[in-house]
Amino acid sequence: MNATKTYFKNVWDSVATTLVGMRITGKYLLQKPITVQYPDERLPIPERYRGIHYLEQEKCIDCLACARACPIDCIEMDAVRHGKELEWISFTLDYQKCMFCELCVYPCPKDCIHMGTEFAFVTYDRSELKHDLLSFKGMAKEARIRMKEAEVKKKEKEAAKAAAAAEKGAAKPAESAQAPGSPDPEGQA
């Protein structure tokens, strides 16, 4: 008798539990999917997500603090200094090496390197993983203007000096005014 009872209980259980399961999956079937169509729409990314870096080049002073902080040396930067102004040649970050530790961000004295929320950067070639963070090469427009102004001022000053020297009645012949300047800052833009 007991065995018969168990037998029919098994039958009943299998039918009942199947119906319970079908109710649950049916509910999910009618529900809106929780996934998004990825390349077309994206889920919100946390603000402090460590994605691809971006650089505020105008602020950067080429101090190499980030490059030195990097534990795997994936940041390389190169710039020529013209007094206070910088002429940018390169600022590369090799994402083949980068481990997204964010250690480069903290030491920056000007707070100009950041990690963004972009995480997808598939390429066809490994070499393309070496990103150049510069938004422009050479000198910034403002820097160029500032430098020109400074040069003009300097020349004026020198001219004034020379004039003053001439006025004093130069015994010695005036040395050819050699501006200790730059080897053509306008070279590349």
Add this chain to the structure above:
Amino acid sequence: MDGGNIFLTLLEKVAPEGVPGWLLALTAAVVGIAILVGFVSVLVMFAVWLERKVSGHIQCRYGPMYAGGWHGWAQSVADGVKLLAKEDLIPLGSDKPLFVLAPALMLAAIFGALAAMPLSPSVYFTNLNLGLFAILAMSSMTTIGVVMAGWASNSKWALYGSMREAAQVVAYEIPFGISLLVPIMVIGTLNLGEASALQSGWYGMHWVMFQNPFVLPAFLLFFTAALAETKRAPFDLPESESELVAGFMTEYSGIRWSFFFLEEYAAMFLMSVVAAVFFLGGFESPLTHLARESFGRGSVVHELVAGLTLLVKAMFGIFLMMWLRWTLPRVRIDQVMGMGYKYLTPLALLCVLGAGIWEAIF
């Protein structure tokens, strides 16, 4: 009824005098085969797309969304083109003739079974008096294809899969047949068209399901056994992709593999049609009744409504199979065997007994 084909009857009416009979028969057969294969292929494509959408939405994702534009409707077409373009691989150690023959045999068997299916009350390929018997016989033949594929592949996974299929089909063929006896006892015919016509009372709701209290349990048993027959989850032990790579079709790829796929979905459709005709009223529904009353039996509208009714019922059966597949976990092979022999078979016999007594009394 005659064992004829509706296209042959039509052709004999239209054809001029003097055309030999064999030519007419051949033309009718070719036309019938073309229509059947085309119809079933399109249906299978739709079913594959539906399966992917249903499984996706049950798992809270979208499923295919891009191919073709609207909800990835052309995904199956794209898949088909891909499968056609794939390299036709035949393993070096395989038994080549058997390997090539196996999917063809399965397809032939399932289309042979589908030939007994009426498209609408007067459009049919063959009008067999033993329609259901032919369907049972032909659809069981697919097992031979599975065993052949497994043996010819010369791979242990494939052989395991096909052995499981053989064991499973032997276990489930019995309750499958016995549970079908119940509706046959109620309506008393094996012909699919006739069976459907016999359920036309009660404004189109005189379904076998509502004629005898033992038909509902028989339907559940039949549906379970049909799931096992068609190798659908939770009884997909012959394929069992989590244990045997892909079961009996491990070594198949490209178009040959797609034949197995076509066979599986065609078998699902066939089982759903059988369930619809012998349990759920076939062509009959209040709508069919209305069409018959207002346009008359044999009118185009009636035929169309009746055919669509059967199609909708069959699609509902297919949807139910998909729903079950994505609801239930897979069972072990010993559980499959135990369920077949210890539960389904005795319960099916019980149903037959009960239905018989009920029919004798009422």
